Each structure stands twice: as structure tokens, then as C-alpha cells.
Amino acid sequence: MFSRIVATGSSVPELEVGNDELAGLVDTSDEWIVTRTGMSRRHIATTDTTSSLAAAAARKALDAAGLSADDIDLIMVATVTPDNFTPTVSCQVQAALGNTAATCLDLWAGCSGFVYSLRVADSMIRAGGVHRALIIGAETLSRVVDWTDRNTCVLFGDGAGAVVLEASDEPGVLACVTRSDGSRGNVLRIPGLANSNPWAIKAASDADAIAPPPSVISMDGQEVFRFAVGAIQWSLEESARIAGIDISSIYRIIPHQANNRIIDAVASRMGIERDVFYTNLQRFGNTSAASIPLALDELNRAESIPVGAYLALVGFGGGLTWGGSVIRWAQTA
Amino acid sequence: MYDQLKSIIADQLGVEETQVTPEAKFVADLGADSLAMVEMVMAIEDKFGVRISQQEIKDLSSVGDALSLIKSRMGGAA
Numbered sequence: 001m002f003s004r005i006v007a008t009g010s011s012v013p014e015l016e017v018g019n020d021e022l023a024g025l026v027d028t029s030d031e032w033i034v035t036r037t038g039m040s041r042r043h044i045a046t047t048d049t050t051s052s053l054a055a056a057a058a059r060k061a062l063d064a065a066g067l068s069a070d071d072i073d074l075i076m077v078a079t080v081t082p083d084n085f086t087p088t089v090s091c092q093v094q095a096a097l098g099n100t101a102a103t104c105l106d107l108w109a110g111c112s113g114f115v116y117s118l119r120v121a122d123s124m125i126r127a128g129g130v131h132r133a134l135i136i137g138a139e140t141l142s143r144v145v146d147w148t149d150r151n152t153c154v155l156f157g158d159g160a161g162a163v164v165l166e167a168s169d170e171p172g173v174l175a176c177v178t179r180s181d182g183s184r185g186n187v188l189r190i191p192g193l194a195n196s197n198p199w200a201i202k203a204a205s206d207a208d209a210i211a212p213p214p215s216v217i218s219m220d221g222q223e224v225f226r227f228a229v230g231a232i233q234w235s236l237e238e239s240a241r242i243a244g245i246d247i248s249s250i251y252r253i254i255p256h257q258a259n260n261r262i263i264d265a266v267a268s269r270m271g272i273e274r275d276v277f278y279t280n281l282q283r284f285g286n287t288s289a290a291s292i293p294l295a296l297d298e299l300n301r302a303e304s305i306p307v308g309a310y311l312a313l314v315g316f317g318g319g320l321t322w323g324g325s326v327i328r329w330a331q332t333a
Numbered sequence: 334m335y336d337q338l339k340s341i342i343a344d345q346l347g348v349e350e351t352q353v354t355p356e357a358k359f360v361a362d363l364g365a366d367s368l369a370m371v372e373m374v375m376a377i378e379d380k381f382g383v384r385i386s387q388q389e390i391k392d393l394s395s396v397g398d399a400l401s402l403i404k405s406r407m408g409g410a411a
Contacts, residue, residue: 225368226371229375
């Protein structure tokens with residue numbers, strides 16, 4: 001028993017914000033942003049939520065597959081920006097789709113969330129408990145961006161991507177590997193809520209100690225860059241090794257869309273043609289857990305990926321977390 | 334070793350080797366930004382088999398700084 005991707009979908013908010021507009025918010029310029037990131041614009045949510053984007057992406061994937069909502073028995077959403085602590089985004093997607101058959105599960109693994117979710121769903125399908133899963137990466141990062149920090153606010157965008165993964169006798173997912181290093185968690189953070197219950201306040205010797213830290217993204221760009229280059233390299237090598245294929249036979253690598261410079265560095269260090277890496281961060285920015293399925297859907301709709309072609313998906317991000325998957329492309333609707 | 338270092342720096346930062354002098358400042362003279370500094374250090378680590386910490390990268394100002402750091406890391410042998 002294997003699992004394979006049979007359809008893709010994506011959704012982004014209507015509003016596009018270009019670099020020039022950001023230059024009106026913080027001290028930056030189009031040239032500065034393009035040189036350091038490769039990004040020109042990103043979609044930003046105004047009325048959309050993580051759940052509404054996730055549900056819209058899921059509907060497109062279901063439509064593409066010719067499936068109805070109740071054909072799905074697992075809904076997974078990878079996100080770091082859920083609309084609520086509870087209900088989960090996946091439960092909200094279920095309600096929006098009118099599905100009653102699925103188990104709904106959110107997964108937090110930073111920008112690696114989609115690859116982590118793929119590993120979980122693939123394992124559940126191979127174990128025989130699940131027949132057909134929706135795996136969604138969805139974010140509204142604009143709500144956790146510090147819009148006064150010019151080093152980070154230019155990097156992120158909102159959006160969602162989804163795939164339908166189903167049980168198959170033919171292999172689709174050939175390998176899926178994941179790793180974590182919690183000891184380096186501080187290099188990329190979005191703090192949660194402080195505990196300000198009456199007893200915590202009483203126990204705090206310094207009132208500032210319990211002042212809620214703002215829930216905004218902070219990161220050490222240099223540290224993340226170095227981590228990312230190594231993480232992508234490991235993920236590609238390890239997933240190709242387990243899949244039993246040579247990296248040179250991969251048709252397209254879809255990396256997490258964090259920064260063009262990271263991808264350039266990996267391509268040059270590993271001796272892989274830059275064009276093998278599919279990037280759309282120029283137009284979408286870094287959408288964290290949504291970036292890989294968003295890029296995969298765009299690629300799938302823009303050109304016909306040859307049936308049987310090998311694709312590699314590579315995620316890396318907060319936690320720290322990272323991972324990669326090699327899939328053999330199946331016929332998609 | 335200095336010649337190898339010069340060649341890595343020139344290659345990574347996209348400058349002529351003649352611009353790479355011990356006095357040259359990475360940011361002001363050779364046009365490096367923070368990501369280019371990390372990439373250059375990663376290439377130096379690969380070439381010389383040394384490990385340079387994140388704090389040391391932030392403290393690297395000139396080519397001469399890099400040279401003395403690598404020398405000290407390699408046990409003073411140049």
C-alpha cells in the first residue's frame with residue numbers, strides 16, 4: 001500500500017502588496033528587498049482568515065479530483081497562524097466543506113508543517129486506517145508580522161495550498177523524512193500568550209516578567225540562512241537515498257519559499273541547476289506552511305508535470321524543523 | 334593560505350581579487366550584505382575545515398580579521 005497525490009489546489013487573498021508600498025511603511029526599497037530576498041510582492045489578508053483560505057484551497061483540490069467532501073476521511077492542516085486555539089483550522093475546514101466523515105488534525109511545525117503533515121498522512125494511509133486525505137498548508141502570517149521591523153515585514157505573505165492524497169497500489173510518496181532540533185528554537189520565534197492568571201501575577205517578582213511578549217515573528221537571519229542551507233541539503237540527500245533515486249533524476253525540487261538567496265546557495269553548493277528549483281516567492285513571499293503546496297499547485301496548473309516524474313518537496317523552519325519528500329508524480333485530474 | 338582565502342572571498346562576493354586586501358572591509362569596500370557574509374563563511378569553513386560561530390561572523394569586519402581568525406583556528410600555522 002502506498003499513498004499518492006491525485007489533485008492540488010490553492011487560494012490567496014485578493015490584495016497584493018508590492019515592495020514600493022512597504023517602502024512607505026518602513027525604511028526599505030524595492031532594490032533592497034529584491035536583492036536580499038528575491039521578493040517583489042505578496043498577498044495580504046484583509047477579510048480572509050486562515051480557515052477561509054484553507055477551505056478555498058481544499059475546495060479547488062476536491063474539484064480538480066472530481067471528489068465530494070465526504071470522500072475525505074482525514075483533513076490535516078499545517079499552520080502556525082490558526083484562527084483559534086480551538087476549534088482547529090482543520091475542524092473549521094471540515095465545517096466549511098460540509099464533511100462529516102473525516103478526522104481533523106492540525107499540525108504545528110513551522111515552515112516544515114506541510115512535509116511533516118505529508119509524512120503523518122502517508123503513514124496513516126499505509127497503515128490502512130485512512131483512504132483519502134486532504135493535506136492543507138494555510139497561513140495568515142500578516143497577523144504575526146511586526147510591521148515596524150524592516151528586516152522581517154518584507155518577507156511574509158498569506159495563502160493556502162492543498163493536496164488530495166489517496167491510497168494506491170502504485171507508489172506516489174517514495175520517501176518522507178523529517179528532523180527537529182529544539183535546542184536552536186530561539187533563532188526563529190513567534191511567542192504565544194503569557195500566563196497572567198492571578199497566581200502567576202502574584203508569583204512574579206517583577207511585573208514585567210509576565211508582560212505578554214508581542215506575538216510577532218522574530219528571527220536571526222544569518223543563523224536561519226546557515227541552518228536552511230544545511231537542512232535542505234540533508235533533506236534532499238536523505239529522501240533521495242531512501243527513494244532509491246539519484247538527485248540528478250529529480251524533475252523539479254519544490255523548496256519552502258523562504259528566500260531566493262537560500263535556494264541559490266543550495267543550488268550552487270550541491271551542483272544542481274538553479275532551474276530545477278521551482279520558486280514563486282517573487283509573487284507570494286514566504287507563506288510558511290502554505291508555501292510548498294501553493295507552489296506545487298501553481299506548477300501543476302502551469303505545465304503538465306510528466307506522469308512518473310520525480311518531484312522533491314523540502315521544508316525547513318521554526319522549531320527548528322526540517323524535512324523532505326520524494327514523490328513519483330501520478331496522473332492528476 | 335592567504336591566496337586561497339582571497340580567491341574564496343572574491344568568488345563569493347563577486348569582486349576582483351585585487352580588491353581583496355587585508356584592510357578591505359567586507360561591507361563598506363566589498364559590498365557584502367549579511368547573507369553574503371554567511372555564505373562566504375560557509376565556503377571558508379568547507380575549504381579550511383574550521384568552524385566559525387555566529388558571533389564570530391558578526392564580528393568579522395575586514396579581510397585581515399578573517400585571516401587572523403582562520404590562522405588562530407588552524408593552530409597558528411599559515
